[in-house]
Amino acid sequence: MLKTSKLIAAAAMGSALCACYVMPLNQYPASATNPAFSNAQGTAFVPMGAIRPPFAARLYPSNEAASRIGTVAGVISNPEHGHGEFSFNLAGESFVGEATRAPNSTKGLANATGNRGGYVRCEYAMSSANLGTGNCQFSNGAQYSMHISQ
Numbered sequence: 001m002l003k004t005s006k007l008i009a010a011a012a013m014g015s016a017l018c019a020c021y022v023m024p025l026n027q028y029p030a031s032a033t034n035p036a037f038s039n040a041q042g043t044a045f046v047p048m049g050a051i052r053p054p055f056a057a058r059l060y061p062s063n064e065a066a067s068r069i070g071t072v073a074g075v076i077s078n079p080e081h082g083h084g085e086f087s088f089n090l091a092g093e094s095f096v097g098e099a100t101r102a103p104n105s106t107k108g109l110a111n112a113t114g115n116r117g118g119y120v121r122c123e124y125a126m127s128s129a130n131l132g133t134g135n136c137q138f139s140n141g142a143q144y145s146m147h148i149s150q
Contacts, residue, residue: 055079057088057099057110059136059144066142076110076148086110086122090138093118101126110134110146122146 059072074088074095082101089095097112097120110122117139124134124146132148 053150055084055130055148055150057086058147058149059088060147061142062135062145063141063143065140066138066144069142072144082108086112088112090114090118092116095120099124106132110136124148 055076057074057076059074061067061069061071069091072088072090074086076084076086076099078084079099082103082105084099086097086099087095093114093116095112095114095118097110099108099110099122101108106126108124108126110124111120113119119139120136122134122136122144124132126132126148130150132146134146134148136144136146138144
């Protein structure tokens with residue numbers, strides 16, 4: 001009888017979690033930290049579809065300094081509520097930062113710092129919910145045209 005009750009409990013738990021992601025609270029948007037979605041151990045239960053897929057950020061050289069380096073492929077992950085995490089690698093340096101937009105605005109900023117001391121500032125505008133363009137200026141003088149898509 002004890003084995004049957006454990007089997008039923010495991011099946012019920014599996015059914016309850018089949019449409020959820022289980023994630024640490026400190027890595028995801030504020031909406032995931034709502035107490036209604038978390039348990040006493042600090043694990044968030046986020047319904048599938050609650051986290052948007054990442055945006056691709058492609059940077060194309062627009063000056064000679066950038067042409068020497070080449071194109072860059074980056075990611076804007078967790079783009080929730082006008083805020084996302086901006087990351088990419090360029091010439092052996094890993095850049096991590098944020099991309100933000102004000103509520104109901106199409107214009108935004110993306111900033112990132114590299115693990116070797118470099119930094120970048122990008123200004124962009126979204127032409128739709130899934131497409132945007134912008135320009136990026138790197139601390140080494142490289143300038144890039146940025147294309148954003150989902």
